[in-house]
Amino acid sequence: MGYRIRKLRKTLDLTQKEFGRRIGIKGNTVAQYELGRSNPVDSVVSLIIREYNVSEEWLRNGEGEMFRPAPSSALEQLAKDYNLSNAASKIIEKFVTLKPEKRKELLDLFLEIAKVLEESDIDTSTPAIPENQFPNFSQDSLIETIRQNVPKTPEELEKRFPPIEPRSNTNTG
Incomplete structure (x- = not known):
């Protein structure tokens, strides 16, 4: 694996110090890996994979493409x-x-929304906002805006978004 870490670092045109700093290890530790004197623990391998967008198969076994x-x-x-x-x-x-903690917040919120939708008779097949009108939010403001605007109960949901009466198939005229 040491050879592949060195190859990755050289491909990215980084010093051992720069490479290590980005994943929270010292440059001399990177040197030890590259020389084969020690192998990185799984957590360091995961950091390399995530930070440098490297294929795990390539890093561990030398198979496939270097980058994901x-x-x-x-x-x-x-x-x-x-x-x-x-x-x-x-x-x-x-x-x-999103950062993992923000993803979790958003997933929890979506699960709340899904639960409310399951308990109501709202037609979810048609988008409420045309796709060309999607607002552009930062991560924090998006989650907070969604959280503030999600109805807390089926009754509140129905009050804010009244059910639409089905269209009649009869012609009047």
């Missing part, structure tokens, strides 16, 4: 595979770039 696909190309493939709208792709892209 860029998030945008992976997202493009996901959007293609699942026929996602631009709005859905933007939401997913924003979500995956």
Whole structure:
């Protein structure tokens, strides 16, 4: 693995000190890895993978490509595979770039929303906001705005978004 760490570092044009600083280890520790005198523990391997977008298979075994696909190309493939709208792709892209604690907050909030929707008869097949009108929020303000605007009970939800009467199929005229 030491050879691949050195190859990665050289590819990124970083010194041992710079490489180590970004993952919270000292430059001489990086040197020890590169020389094969010691192997990084799993937590350091995970940091390398995450910080430098490296393929775990390549780093551990030398198999496959050095780098993982860029998030945008992976997202493009996901959007293609699942026929996602631009709005859905933007939401997913924003979500995956959140810090883990913010992701958890947002997931908890979505679970609350899903529970309220399950308990009501709201038609969720049509988007409430056209995708070209999605607001642009920072991570914190987005979560706080959603949290403040989510109805707390099915009754509050129905009050804010009254049910729409189904259209009649009879012609009047």
